Amino acid sequence: MKRITKAFFAFLIALLPVLAMAQIDGEFVKPRTGKFLLQNATVVTITKGTLNNASVLIENGKIAQVGTNISADGAEVIDCTGMFIYPGMIDSGTRLGLVEVSSVAETTDYSEVGNVSPNMQALTAVNPNSEEIPVTRVSGVTTALTVPSGGLFPGTAALINLVGYTPDQMYAGFKAVVMNFPSSARRGRFDRRSDDDIKKDSEKALKEANELWEKATSYHSLKSAGAELQYYPEMDQLAKVISGELPMMIEVNAAADIQNALEWIEGKDAKFIFSGVAEGWRVADEIAEAGIPVLAGPVQELPTRDSDRYDAAYTNPGKMAKAGVKVAIRTDEEENVRNLPFHAAFAAAYGMGKEEAWKAVTINPAEIFGLSDMYGSVEAGKIANLIVATEDPFETRAQIMHVFINGYRIPLSNRHIRLYQEFLDRSPGLESN
Amino acid sequence: MKKFNYFLAVLLGLSITYASAQTKKGSVLIKNATVITVTNGTLENSDVLVQDGIIKQVGQNISAPSGIETIDATGKYLMPGIIDAHSHVALDVVNEATSPIVAEVRMRDVVNPFEVGIYRALAGGVTISHAMHGSANVVGGQNVTLKHRWGSEDPADIIMQDAPRTIKFALGENPTRVHGRGRGIQPRTRMGVEAILRNGFNEALQYKKAWEDYNSASSEKGNTMVAPEYDERLQTLVDILDGKIIIHCHSYRADEIYMLINVARDFGITKLVFQHTNEGFKVAPEIAEYTMGASVFADWWAYKFEVYYSTAFNAAILQKNGAITSINSDSAELIRHLYHEAAKTQRYGGLTDDEALAMITMNPAKQLGISDKVGSIEVGKQGDLVIFEGHPLSVYAIPQKTFVDGVKYFDIETDEDDQRLRVSPTEMVEPIYMTQEDHRCMQGVELNFSDISQTLFNTNY
Amino acid sequence: MKKTLLKASVLGLLVFGWISENSLLAQSDPTGKKPITSTYAITNATVFSEPGKSGMKATVLIKDGVIQGVGSNLSLPIETKVIPGDSLFVYPGFIDGGSDAGITAPKDPERPKDFVSSNPPDEIAGITPWRSAVDQYSGDDNKVEDFRKAGFTVAQILPDGGMIAGKAAIVVFGSEYSNNVLKTNTALVSSFRGSRGMYPGTAVGVMAKFRDIYQNTKLTQQRGEKYQTVSGVSRPEMTPTYTAMMDVINGQVPVMYTAPSELEVRRAISLQKELGFKLILKGLDDYATVIDVIKEANVPVLISLEIPDDKAIKAQKEDVSEDVKQQYARVKEAYDNSIKQAAMLEAAGIPFAFTTSGTKAGDVMKSLKTMIENGLSEQAALAALTTNAASILGMSRVAGTIEKGKMANLVISTDLLFAEDSQIKHVVVDGYIFDYEIKPKKKASEEGDGTPAKVDGSWDYVTESPAGSSGGVFQISKDGSDYKGTITLDDPSGSGKINSDLKEVTVNGKSMSFSFDIAAGGMNITINVSGEVEGESYDGTMSVDQFGSFPFSATLNPTLIANK
Numbered sequence A: 001m002k003r004i005t006k007a008f009f010a011f012l013i014a015l016l017p018v019l020a021m022a023q024i025d026g027e028f029v030k031p032r033t034g035k036f037l038l039q040n041a042t043v044v045t046i047t048k049g050t051l052n053n054a055s056v057l058i059e060n061g062k063i064a065q066v067g068t069n070i071s072a073d074g075a076e077v078i079d080c081t082g083m084f085i086y087p088g089m090i091d092s093g094t095r096l097g098l099v100e101v102s103s104v105a106e107t108t109d110y111s112e113v114g115n116v117s118p119n120m121q122a123l124t125a126v127n128p129n130s131e132e133i134p135v136t137r138v139s140g141v142t143t144a145l146t147v148p149s150g151g152l153f154p155g156t157a158a159l160i161n162l163v164g165y166t167p168d169q170m171y172a173g174f175k176a177v178v179m180n181f182p183s184s185a186r187r188g189r190f191d192r193r194s195d196d197d198i199k200k201d202s203e204k205a206l207k208e209a210n211e212l213w214e215k216a217t218s219y220h221s222l223k224s225a226g227a228e229l230q231y232y233p234e235m236d237q238l239a240k241v242i243s244g245e246l247p248m249m250i251e252v253n254a255a256a257d258i259q260n261a262l263e264w265i266e267g268k269d270a271k272f273i274f275s276g277v278a279e280g281w282r283v284a285d286e287i288a289e290a291g292i293p294v295l296a297g298p299v300q301e302l303p304t305r306d307s308d309r310y311d312a313a314y315t316n317p318g319k320m321a322k323a324g325v326k327v328a329i330r331t332d333e334e335e336n337v338r339n340l341p342f343h344a345a346f347a348a349a350y351g352m353g354k355e356e357a358w359k360a361v362t363i364n365p366a367e368i369f370g371l372s373d374m375y376g377s378v379e380a381g382k383i384a385n386l387i388v389a390t391e392d393p394f395e396t397r398a399q400i401m402h403v404f405i406n407g408y409r410i411p412l413s414n415r416h417i418r419l420y421q422e423f424l425d426r427s428p429g430l431e432s433n
Numbered sequence B: 001m002k003k004f005n006y007f008l009a010v011l012l013g014l015s016i017t018y019a020s021a022q023t024k025k026g027s028v029l030i031k032n033a034t035v036i037t038v039t040n041g042t043l044e045n046s047d048v049l050v051q052d053g054i055i056k057q058v059g060q061n062i063s064a065p066s067g068i069e070t071i072d073a074t075g076k077y078l079m080p081g082i083i084d085a086h087s088h089v090a091l092d093v094v095n096e097a098t099s100p101i102v103a104e105v106r107m108r109d110v111v112n113p114f115e116v117g118i119y120r121a122l123a124g125g126v127t128i129s130h131a132m133h134g135s136a137n138v139v140g141g142q143n144v145t146l147k148h149r150w151g152s153e154d155p156a157d158i159i160m161q162d163a164p165r166t167i168k169f170a171l172g173e174n175p176t177r178v179h180g181r182g183r184g185i186q187p188r189t190r191m192g193v194e195a196i197l198r199n200g201f202n203e204a205l206q207y208k209k210a211w212e213d214y215n216s217a218s219s220e221k222g223n224t225m226v227a228p229e230y231d232e233r234l235q236t237l238v239d240i241l242d243g244k245i246i247i248h249c250h251s252y253r254a255d256e257i258y259m260l261i262n263v264a265r266d267f268g269i270t271k272l273v274f275q276h277t278n279e280g281f282k283v284a285p286e287i288a289e290y291t292m293g294a295s296v297f298a299d300w301w302a303y304k305f306e307v308y309y310s311t312a313f314n315a316a317i318l319q320k321n322g323a324i325t326s327i328n329s330d331s332a333e334l335i336r337h338l339y340h341e342a343a344k345t346q347r348y349g350g351l352t353d354d355e356a357l358a359m360i361t362m363n364p365a366k367q368l369g370i371s372d373k374v375g376s377i378e379v380g381k382q383g384d385l386v387i388f389e390g391h392p393l394s395v396y397a398i399p400q401k402t403f404v405d406g407v408k409y410f411d412i413e414t415d416e417d418d419q420r421l422r423v424s425p426t427e428m429v430e431p432i433y434m435t436q437e438d439h440r441c442m443q444g445v446e447l448n449f450s451d452i453s454q455t456l457f458n459t460n461y
Numbered sequence C: 001m002k003k004t005l006l007k008a009s010v011l012g013l014l015v016f017g018w019i020s021e022n023s024l025l026a027q028s029d030p031t032g033k034k035p036i037t038s039t040y041a042i043t044n045a046t047v048f049s050e051p052g053k054s055g056m057k058a059t060v061l062i063k064d065g066v067i068q069g070v071g072s073n074l075s076l077p078i079e080t081k082v083i084p085g086d087s088l089f090v091y092p093g094f095i096d097g098g099s100d101a102g103i104t105a106p107k108d109p110e111r112p113k114d115f116v117s118s119n120p121p122d123e124i125a126g127i128t129p130w131r132s133a134v135d136q137y138s139g140d141d142n143k144v145e146d147f148r149k150a151g152f153t154v155a156q157i158l159p160d161g162g163m164i165a166g167k168a169a170i171v172v173f174g175s176e177y178s179n180n181v182l183k184t185n186t187a188l189v190s191s192f193r194g195s196r197g198m199y200p201g202t203a204v205g206v207m208a209k210f211r212d213i214y215q216n217t218k219l220t221q222q223r224g225e226k227y228q229t230v231s232g233v234s235r236p237e238m239t240p241t242y243t244a245m246m247d248v249i250n251g252q253v254p255v256m257y258t259a260p261s262e263l264e265v266r267r268a269i270s271l272q273k274e275l276g277f278k279l280i281l282k283g284l285d286d287y288a289t290v291i292d293v294i295k296e297a298n299v300p301v302l303i304s305l306e307i308p309d310d311k312a313i314k315a316q317k318e319d320v321s322e323d324v325k326q327q328y329a330r331v332k333e334a335y336d337n338s339i340k341q342a343a344m345l346e347a348a349g350i351p352f353a354f355t356t357s358g359t360k361a362g363d364v365m366k367s368l369k370t371m372i373e374n375g376l377s378e379q380a381a382l383a384a385l386t387t388n389a390a391s392i393l394g395m396s397r398v399a400g401t402i403e404k405g406k407m408a409n410l411v412i413s414t415d416l417l418f419a420e421d422s423q424i425k426h427v428v429v430d431g432y433i434f435d436y437e438i439k440p441k442k443k444a445s446e447e448g449d450g451t452p453a454k455v456d457g458s459w460d461y462v463t464e465s466p467a468g469s470s471g472g473v474f475q476i477s478k479d480g481s482d483y484k485g486t487i488t489l490d491d492p493s494g495s496g497k498i499n500s501d502l503k504e505v506t507v508n509g510k511s512m513s514f515s516f517d518i519a520a521g522g523m524n525i526t527i528n529v530s531g532e533v534e535g536e537s538y539d540g541t542m543s544v545d546q547f548g549s550f551p552f553s554a555t556l557n558p559t560l561i562a563n564k
Helices: A002-023 A132-137 A195-224 A233-243 A255-265 A280-290 A312-323 A337-352 A354-360 A363-368 A415-423 B002-019 B116-122 B173-183 B190-218 B232-241 B254-266 B280-290 B314-320 B334-347 B353-358 B362-367 B449-457 C002-013 C020-025 C142-149 C203-229 C240-249 C262-275 C288-297 C322-347 C361-373 C378-385 C387-392 C558-563
Strands: A036-044 A050-059 A062-067 A076-079 A084-087 A089-094 A141-146 A155-161 A171-180 A248-252 A272-276 A294-296 A327-329 A386-389 A400-405 B028-036 B042-051 B054-059 B069-072 B077-080 B082-087 B126-131 B139-142 B144-147 B165-170 B245-251 B272-276 B294-296 B325-327 B385-389 B398-404 B407-411 C039-047 C056-063 C066-071 C081-084 C089-092 C094-099 C152-157 C164-167 C169-172 C181-183 C188-190 C255-258 C279-284 C301-304 C352-355 C410-413 C424-429 C432-435 C457-465 C468-479 C482-490 C497-501 C503-508 C511-520 C523-534 C537-544 C548-557
Touching: A036 A386, A089 A272, A089 A327, A089 A337, A089 A363, A132 A141, A132 A337, A132 A415, A141 A171, A141 A337, A141 A400, A171 A233, A195 A233, A195 A255, A195 C537, A248 A255, A255 A272, A255 A280, A280 A294, A280 A312, A294 A312, A312 A327, A312 A337, A312 A354, A327 A337, A327 A354, A327 A363, A337 A354, A354 A363, A415 B280, A415 B314, B028 B385, B082 B272, B082 B334, B082 B362, B116 B126, B116 B334, B116 B407, B126 B334, B126 B398, B139 B190, B165 B232, B173 B190, B190 B232, B190 B254, B232 B245, B232 C203, B245 B254, B254 B272, B254 B280, B272 B280, B280 B294, B280 B314, B294 B314, B314 B325, B314 B334, B325 B334, B325 B362, B334 B353, C039 C410, C094 C279, C094 C352, C094 C387, C142 C152, C142 C361, C142 C424, C152 C424, C203 C240, C203 C262, C255 C262, C262 C279, C262 C288, C288 C322, C301 C322, C322 C352, C322 C361, C322 C378, C352 C378, C352 C387, C361 C378, C378 C387, C457 C537, C482 C503, C482 C511, C497 C511, C511 C537, C523 C548
Parallel strands: A036 A076, A036 A084, A089 A141, A171 A248, A248 A272, A272 A294, A294 A327, B028 B069, B028 B077, B082 B126, B165 B245, B245 B272, B272 B294, B294 B325, C039 C081, C039 C089, C094 C152, C188 C255, C255 C279, C279 C301, C301 C352
Antiparallel strands: A036 A050, A050 A062, A084 A386, A141 A155, A155 A171, A386 A400, B028 B042, B042 B054, B077 B385, B126 B144, B139 B165, B385 B398, B398 B407, C039 C056, C056 C066, C089 C410, C152 C169, C164 C188, C169 C181, C410 C424, C424 C432, C457 C468, C457 C548, C468 C482, C482 C497, C503 C511, C511 C523, C523 C537, C537 C548
16 A cells, blocks of 8 residues: 555656646746846945946856946846945844744744753744745845844844845854843833832842853853863853854843943953843943944834833934944844834934934944945945845835845845735626625 | 912812813914825915814915914925824723623723823824724724824813714634634634624614614503613614714735625625725725725734735735725834835835825725815815925925814924823832833733733734 | 730720610620710810811710710719810711721622623622622721721721622721611712623723613613503513612612722713713822812712822932933922822812722821821811711711710810821720720831741732733642642633642742743743732732733632631
């Protein structure tokens, strides 16, 4: 019986290509690489000013040349007359690839059991085939930091490019161990702990963090001295922060917590980045003085306090930037990462200015992640993450005409677009209802 | 001492007359603005005069009658107050989640005029919101349409008293989860949802007949009829059948939308608006033909399974199929930038400025049954207006001043930061909320301790 | 232990009153407690016979529970026991407009097998208008003693329960030998509180349900009338709810709505306007902004005899930033306004009384003095405690003032009532005289001695969340020097109850904390509970990982301990 079944399936499989050819209509457009010349556009380089009637040559996945009179030899020429070329946008905090449908637990992979799990690798759980990735990248967001959450040390975040069939193909070269700094804020409107309880809870958590840091330091020094220690993956990962191999990304939001966090990192010989920083504007000078870069956002968000001015979250990135803090902007989203340009635009409108806001989604995160030689601007030698748009891509009505990631020309299609194509003019329409 | 009391009493006496006075109506002349009327095109360099809360003149070179404040809006845009057809702002209770039908509950009973969300909405140019019951029930409670008269103490003063009655319905995951899976009663499936609706309307018809029979018999001498049981739940369903109430139905999937259209057609109901309607684009011709349209998110999707097959082009497809389409918030955050949400119909579907702006003004006004009063800048309509710096559909636009009935309730220049109307006398430190509790369809429901698994699933909309 | 001793000493100090019937029937009293006479005179005291009248030197003569006379030239019958009042001040006995002293909540009824949460039986849904506070009242409760000691002689007692808890009654805080009930069926006690996990679950459902009950009671009455007069009419169904609501719809019994906030005051008034019942507002905490509304509606009010605690105000620091200062100023302003509210009611000419529901007897004087310091006249404060309360309770004929023919209810103090060091020396209730020890100035408050509270036993707990409340039982037992226990709770993944072991039960002085795990949605959630034990009650907070914190309270169930 078994053998027969097997044979039968083998027969079916043999038939498959034939059947498929008969049933498949049309062709699937895949991302493709090659030599492309984006001709005659306004190039907003971010770092080197704006070039009019300029072109960008893409070759071997990189930006080969930026300028005028670039030879089209062997390149696929894309006429960009009247259009604008920008670097691809980087979202400095998302759960992209880790979540498919947020209410369906089986499709969410960003929060592992345990309070201390720095060894959990976000990159491992990134689903390269998530529907959310093509939905996101056609908006011009080409790169995203995908971040685990929950607990004191939830795991290790990873920067991904939004193209590729394996996590490694997507990996963009930056990881950071995430820490949720013990919060003295309420978790939401229904958190009714007393002020004392909140204080106690956060002190307890901070004590734990200190003990863990101490432990990881010992672990690291023993290990570097050549000691053969028992397998301890959590400490192993934390030790990488102490050794300087990985930075630590501290999620911290309330003003008092930011101050505590600044105090906590003082004297610790490691690289720190703050994320969230919702009340950064209250203590912007202190953050600037400490020289800690921030991944701020979401910007389209409510104020943290009822008494705050309504635009507190809109103005936060601008206020921090003015104080001298290096600011990158994040959405803290999954399926809505495509709104990154709008978060940045709100920051721009509410005090940050367009230029600074553009930096906050391009060169600033690239610098914070130590990848400014690869990302964040339209410059020869950098990885070809580029967008071509009808106008400033922050503008809501702007149409993104071309997207290149890692030198791949990205098809401008996704579920949303396919559904539009199918249903705009449905057939049959109202007939036989 | 006595004298002191007397004076205080006099003062209080004055405040009594003030409190029982009608809601505030203002007069203002806004000059030299780019006036986006929504219904009659855009007028450059034009003026709008509001007197006693009503738009009296729209045109050029209007001079201010004496005593009326003039605001120079040169270089700025003036548009009608934004209307949010789906909100849970200013409600002390959102969900009476305990029964599949709770048509008898009235959100107007629990309006809270002190919620700072009202002011924050004004700061986003929103002058009217449709404060809805939640989506835990197949037939939820009766909603209330609010005018954002910030600073009012009497809930009645922020209720738009001349708006028609509306009621919340909900299909799909929320009611089936709360009742079927949560409590083991119908509905657990979309089949059950239809059955609850049809059963409810049929019972309502019987209820109506029972009262008609009783009323006609009670005049006859020697009759032995006694009054039937009073049931406001069924009476409200009767009112729906009689066309006195507009249904606003939380819905996502095309099949359930189509189901409700069929139920409505079977019972002769025409006052029907779909809310959320993420798969509305799949049945756009039906929605256009048989209903008052759909009120949708600009781009939300994938937060739960029934919105996984969504498209941000939904509003554009609905619009182009002739359905009345509005963009709503269902969120304390989104309500602050509906002008931006509306602009997304230009990115996703290339709608014109007027089409996009109608989605947050005239179209929601139609769906709430108030388009004769608000929703556009026309003489005779209520003076709900917003002045913008920058075109309202630009991502860089910033609302400057917001007027309701000609009274200015938001001014970016002069308003204090701290807008709280009430402060607790026992507050040690002001609470800081990191994950803001949005106003949501499932507000309250998911925090029920016995429903904690639902909290985990984080299904809020 | 300490408490019991204290109580005994107070009891020992009582001069025992007398019972008229008993004194006639029972001639001997081997306990030696029987009073020798029922006639007393407080002689030559400073008497404030009613609010607004100045004190005059006079003698108050009482006999058989009734004031026989007030004056300077009274002839005292031979059997009079004289209490020299030369240095004393006599006031009318206080009347509490709404009290939960002596009230014990009835047990929750068993849920029927066919229970449906969307349509529960009235009794389970908190709709019990037929219940009477009298059935839940015990006069020998400590709390009754405490309030009597604070000067209260008469109280309207309120039944415990849900949206319609039942009928209030008026009792005297008199002798232990009498049932002390003056009047039953005095008000229908209602609130906007929903039921746990069933219809109506929230304020909005409660309001709808109240309308439904009200209208159907009216229809039931109509049907009943027709049934009486026309033959051939089907028998009307008289449910306990409708039967008990009849005197409410007929205007004989007012509805007493608990309305602490201004919005609840408005909600109660709007329901009243819609349905037409007689309304009393009770338990008002925040009402400064609705004073005009109350006045216009002409509704009697029982304000909360409690002022907001000043911890927050006192914790405000000097060296803070400008914006924190502004926040402080707003809290201070809110506090200052809050304690002025009673004065504002007076200024608006609204006669009000107090409810002590939720207030500790020991805080009564402090609250009154704070109100007086903030503009309330002493006269109005006294009126709220006496004449206004009598009028709202419909008993002005028998109580509220010191007049010939009224009930012998008196408060006798060592100084002017509201003077700083004034103490209550005697409280006369219904002719019985209760004596209290006059203490020298109190020492600083005693601190807890750190010995662990007694926590082992079975606790009934309730948690409140925005969607309603949930509850069950947890058991704690000693395990060597540690504690262990289990808790039952509503199954998060459906219906029914589940058990979970308690972990890390720690008891430190009065504080007790523990945690437990539940599985929900494929995840394990740890729930932490911490709080304070006070005698047999536990007041705490339950925090649920990332989901928030909720109030958690419990009471130790004495019977189950005894069964062990």
